[in-house]
Amino acid sequence: MPYVLNDPEDFVDEAIEGFVAAHSHLVRRVQGGVVRNQEKTKGHVAVVIGGGSGHYPAFAGIVGPGLAHGAVVGNVFSSPSTQRVHTVCKAAEAGGGVLLSYGNYAGDVMNFNLAQSQLNTEGIPCRTVLVTDDIMSASKEEFHKRRGIAGDLFVFKVAAAAAEAGYPLDEVYRVAVEANERTRTIGVAFSGCTLPGKTEPLFTVPKGRMALGLGIHGEPGLSESDIPTSKELALELVTHLLEETPDSCRNDSKIRLCVLVNGLGGVKYEELYVLYNNISAILKEKNIEIVEPEVGELVTSFEMAGASLTFTWLNEEQEGFWKKPTYTPGYKKGTVSIGSGSSQSNALQDEKKEISKGSSESQECAKNVLNILQLMETNTAQRADEYGLLDSYAGDGDHGIGMARGAHAAASAAKQYVDAGAGAGSTLEAAADSWSDKAGGTSGIIWGIILREIGKEFGDSIKPSGQVVASAVARASAEVTKFGKAQIGDKTLVDVLIPFSQKLVSENGKSLPEAWRSASGIAASSAADTANLLPKIGRARPHAEKSLGHQDPGATSLAMIISTIANFLEGK
Numbered sequence: 001m002p003y004v005l006n007d008p009e010d011f012v013d014e015a016i017e018g019f020v021a022a023h024s025h026l027v028r029r030v031q032g033g034v035v036r037n038q039e040k041t042k043g044h045v046a047v048v049i050g051g052g053s054g055h056y057p058a059f060a061g062i063v064g065p066g067l068a069h070g071a072v073v074g075n076v077f078s079s080p081s082t083q084r085v086h087t088v089c090k091a092a093e094a095g096g097g098v099l100l101s102y103g104n105y106a107g108d109v110m111n112f113n114l115a116q117s118q119l120n121t122e123g124i125p126c127r128t129v130l131v132t133d134d135i136m137s138a139s140k141e142e143f144h145k146r147r148g149i150a151g152d153l154f155v156f157k158v159a160a161a162a163a164e165a166g167y168p169l170d171e172v173y174r175v176a177v178e179a180n181e182r183t184r185t186i187g188v189a190f191s192g193c194t195l196p197g198k199t200e201p202l203f204t205v206p207k208g209r210m211a212l213g214l215g216i217h218g219e220p221g222l223s224e225s226d227i228p229t230s231k232e233l234a235l236e237l238v239t240h241l242l243e244e245t246p247d248s249c250r251n252d253s254k255i256r257l258c259v260l261v262n263g264l265g266g267v268k269y270e271e272l273y274v275l276y277n278n279i280s281a282i283l284k285e286k287n288i289e290i291v292e293p294e295v296g297e298l299v300t301s302f303e304m305a306g307a308s309l310t311f312t313w314l315n316e317e318q319e320g321f322w323k324k325p326t327y328t329p330g331y332k333k334g335t336v337s338i339g340s341g342s343s344q345s346n347a348l349q350d351e352k353k354e355i356s357k358g359s360s361e362s363q364e365c366a367k368n369v370l371n372i373l374q375l376m377e378t379n380t381a382q383r384a385d386e387y388g389l390l391d392s393y394a395g396d397g398d399h400g401i402g403m404a405r406g407a408h409a410a411a412s413a414a415k416q417y418v419d420a421g422a423g424a425g426s427t428l429e430a431a432a433d434s435w436s437d438k439a440g441g442t443s444g445i446i447w448g449i450i451l452r453e454i455g456k457e458f459g460d461s462i463k464p465s466g467q468v469v470a471s472a473v474a475r476a477s478a479e480v481t482k483f484g485k486a487q488i489g490d491k492t493l494v495d496v497l498i499p500f501s502q503k504l505v506s507e508n509g510k511s512l513p514e515a516w517r518s519a520s521g522i523a524a525s526s527a528a529d530t531a532n533l534l535p536k537i538g539r540a541r542p543h544a545e546k547s548l549g550h551q552d553p554g555a556t557s558l559a560m561i562i563s564t565i566a567n568f569l570e571g572k
Contacts, residue, residue, distance in 0.1 A: 022329070041164075047068050054300070075438075079105065136187075164324070205224065249313040357421040410447075445483075480497060493554035495555050500523040
C-alpha cells in the first residue's frame with residue numbers, strides 16, 4: 001500500500017508537482033500533464049502519450065529528448081479527461097501535427113479520440129496509434145481488443161525517434177503502427193496493489209500462487225498456478241510469446257528481438273535479472289538474437305509484486321529507432337544533448353470564464369440543480385468504497401474514487417455559477433466540464449455528456465417542465481449511446497440509462513416527482529439485473545466471468561443517484 005501521502009485526493013497533483021520540481025531541466029508542467037522543457041523543433045511531429053497515474057516511469061517519466069514530447073496525466077488508474085489531452089497536445093505541438101499513443105482502454109479511447117477530433121477541427125493534424133500488446137486480454141483474431149501494457153515503451157520510443165528524424169506525421173504513424181503489430185507482452189502477479197488512501201488491495205493472490213495475465217490497473221489475472229522456479233517461469237513466458245510470432249515474421253531466417261523484462265513495482269531488480277538470465281538462455285538455445293534488452297521498472301502498478309515480458313520482432317528500421325539515444329527522468333539510453341530550456345513558465349494558468357446571467361426562472365432552477373449535485377456529491381462520497389468494490393471484481397477498482405471526485409468537482413463548479421447568477425443550462429454545462437476533467441476515465445466522460453446534454457435542453461431562459469426534463473434525459477441517453485457505443489446487455493451504465501429514460505418519457509402527464517419515482521424503480525431493477533450479465537466492452541471484458549453475480553458499478557451508481565434525485569423531488 002502507498003505509505004507516503006497527505007490527502008489521497010491530492011496525491012496525483014502533489015506527485016506531479018514533486019516530479020516537475022525534481023526534473024525541471026527536462027520537463028515543465030502544463031494543465032493536464034507535462035511537456036518537454038526544451039525549445040521545440042519547428043515543423044516536427046509531437047508524440048504525446050498518456051494514461052492514468054500509478055505506472056511510473058510511464059507516462060510522465062518518459063518525456064524528454066529522444067522520447068515523448070508530452071504526457072497527459074490522469075488520476076490513479078484512470079484515463080485523463082478530454083480537456084487534459086487537448087491542453088497537453090496544444091502545448092507540445094510544433095507545427096508538424098500530433099501523434100497520440102496510449103494503451104487500449106475504453107476511457108482513454110473515448111477521451112483521446114474526442115481530443116483528436118477537436119485538434120483536427122482546429123487545423124492541427126492528429127492521428128492515433130493504440131498499443132495492444134497484452135496477449136492474454138484477447139485472442140489473436142481480436143488483436144484490436146487487446147490491452148496495452150509494458151509494450152507501450154517500445155511503441156513510444158520508435159515513434160518518437162521517427163519524429164526526431166523529421167518524419168512527417170503519416171510516416172511517424174506508420175512506424176508506430178508497425179511497432180505495435182510486432183510487439184507482444186505477457187505478465188504475471190504474485191500480489192495485488194492498493195490505491196492511495198486505501199488499506200486493502202484491488203485483488204489478492206493466494207500465498208504461494210501466481211496469477212497469469214494480470215492488467216496494470218489492478219485487474220486480476222486470468223488464471224492461477226503455484227509459483228514456479230525462475231527457469232520454469234521464463235520457459236512459460238517465452239513459450240507463450242513465441243507462439244504469438246507475427247505472421248509477417250514467421251519466415252524470417254534470423255529472428256532479432258527487443259526484449260523487455262518489466263517489474264510492476266514489488267519485484268526487486270535482482271529478481272528481474274535472475275528471470276532475464278533464464279530468458280536469454282532459452283532464446284540463445286533457439287538461435288534468437290536479443291538487441292539492446294531492458295530490465296527494470298518500465299511500466300509499473302504501484303506496489304504490485306509482478307513482472308512482464310515483452311518481445312518485439314525487429315526489422316532494420318525499427319531496430320535503428322530503438323537504438324537511438326534518449327534522456328528522460330525515468331528512462332535513458334546512450335548520450336543526448338539536452339539543448340536549451342524553454343522560456344515558458346512552469347506555473348499553471350487558470351482560465352477565467354465570463355459567466356452570463358440567466359433569467360430569474362432559470363436561476364431558481366439552477367439552485368435546484370446545485371442542491372441535487374450536492375446531494376450527489378454526498379451520496380457518491382458515502383458509497384465510494386461500495387462502488388470501488390464492485391469495480392474491483394473484474395475492473396480496476398477506481399469507479400468509486402472517480403465518481404466521488406467528479407461529483408465534488410461538479411458541485412463546486414455549479415456553486416460558482418449559481419453564485420454568479422447563471423441559469424440552469426450554463427450551470428449544468430460548467431458542472432459537466434468539471435466532472436469530466438476531475439474524474440477522468442469512462443465514467444468521467446459519460447457523466448460529462450449526461451450533464452452537458454441535459455444543460456443544453458434546459459437552457460438559461462425557462463423553467464423546465466416535466467416534459468422538458470424527460471426530453472433532456474432522453475437526449476443525454478441518446479448521446480451517451482452514440483458516443484460510447486454500448487448497448488443494453490453489455491453490462492454498463494447504459495443498462496440503466498436507457499430503460500430509465502424510456503420510462504420517464506412514457507410517464508408524460510404525471511407530475512415530475514411521480515414520473516421520476518416511477519422511472520426510478522425501473523432504474524433500480526435494471527441495475528440489479530446487471531448482476532446476471534457478462535461485460536462485453538471496457539476493462540472488465542477480459543475478466544468477464546469474475547463479474548458474474550455482481551452488479552455493474554456504473555449502472556449501480558447511476559441507479560442510486562436517480563433514487564437520490566427522486567427523494568429530492570418529493571421533498572424528502
